[in-house]
Amino acid sequence: MEDEMEEAMDKEWRDLSEDILSGMKEWRLAHPKATFREIEQETSEQMSRLQARIVRDVAIASPSTDWRSLPQEERPTCPNCAKALTPRGKRKRRLQGNGGREVELNRSYGTCPSCGMGLFPPG
Numbered sequence: 001m002e003d004e005m006e007e008a009m010d011k012e013w014r015d016l017s018e019d020i021l022s023g024m025k026e027w028r029l030a031h032p033k034a035t036f037r038e039i040e041q042e043t044s045e046q047m048s049r050l051q052a053r054i055v056r057d058v059a060i061a062s063p064s065t066d067w068r069s070l071p072q073e074e075r076p077t078c079p080n081c082a083k084a085l086t087p088r089g090k091r092k093r094r095l096q097g098n099g100g101r102e103v104e105l106n107r108s109y110g111t112c113p114s115c116g117m118g119l120f121p122p123g
């Protein structure tokens, strides 16, 4: 199951990398007089697509995205009261990735039983 997911991620990353590489070659042909700065800018824009994708996939696959099964003392705590958060299931969270690209993640969300503050624990 995990291997299958890894394989699927691997293939998608490779496909996207190839896409970006051939896109860069095409861009180079279409912009033969591009300056170093322009090439740099285009490359980093293209690479940010791959980066956003990898960050999203890795974050989704990370076990820390689901801490509901953790014992109370290992759960994330409220930054104000240091109380273990009450899990409230998963919610969509939009993060700003590199290059201003938005990444949408399904992350565990919790509220503090003491002050009621809701947050997405880091991880």
Ligand SMILES: [Zn+2]
Residues within 6 Å of the ligand: 078, 079, 080, 081, 082, 083, 112, 113, 114, 115, 116, 117
């Ligand atoms: Zn609190």
